[in-house]
Amino acid sequence: MERLLILEDGSVYHGIAFGSDHFRMGELVFNTSMTGYQEIITDNSYCGQIVMMTYPLIGNYGFNGDDSESMIPATFGFVIRDYCDVPSNWRSQETLDDYLKRTDIPGIYGIDTRAITLKLREYGTMKAILADPDVDVDAMVQDLKNADYLHDQVKRVSTTKVFPIPNRGKKVVLMDFGAKLGIVRELSKRGCDLIVVPYDTPAQTILGYHPDGVMLSNGPGDPQDVTIAIETIKQLIGKTCIFGICLGHQLICLACGAKTYKLKFGHRGANHPVVNLATGAVEITSQNHGFAVDIDSLKNTDLVMTHQALNDKSCEGVRHTKYPVFSVQYHPEASAGPQDSNYLFDEFMAMMDKEEAHA
């Protein structure tokens, strides 16, 4: 069955329907990863966004029970060039189409995703929607033009209840802004006794758990929307070890007085080069962000930049000069992507060890 992809600039692309038919307006973003569509679709940082893959053949290894980054995906749509409906992989349990239908995510294939990517690179990300072919396209374009980008996505994907993931090691409170399960996996692998808390949990409650450290997760949307967590982080700094990933990184920077801004078309892919400014080593990283920390604004804070993107020289990591606090804009848990930055979880463990020895 035919389906349309309509962009706010009035362009209309004709493709073939798959997945669900629950259409929602979202920000159309592109991801350049060659593999990892399961991890991408289930990464709740994409809440409010329609993801378009530049790699031309998607679906060929199906969907499995191991690789999802959340149990309830929040991606608004999925756009690809060619769809493979006969997956071939021993771990595959269902097709991508079955998964998207089951989780209410609409898809479209037969789209020249690379041509649209060139457009987004030139003009920036745009609002877009998938639609049935008989829709009133002009009215739809007008709606897209008038619509605001979605706000406050974090509350849609954060847990509403505190829950433990018990273990015998360091006690870590994970503030869930839409946390990828890869972060849980990396901390659990290192023995961390996790308490997962909602995004709006007060600092006193968090400190009441007597944590060795606090992990600030990735999450969707504009970091400036999450004012309540920025205030919480201000109160946590200096009282416990803190490690932030992606949205968590942006929130630490805002809490310390730095600024964030929206990138023209973001960084989404599995091979973004980042230089570690302390060692000069280049890490190939997995990324998914549309906002970034303003490097100039770090000057008036107690933060120093530790990592920088080699493609566009934007800020990719910071460290606090007085307290045990550090963060990165990219994804050291990978999933999907290269493992070069996995050492950052070891640094978090070492930081908690060191603070315990000083206590």
Ligand SMILES: NC(=O)CC[C@H](N)C(=O)O
């Ligand atoms: N993966 C993330 O945590 C993304 C952070 C933020 N929503 C951004 O787009 O920049």
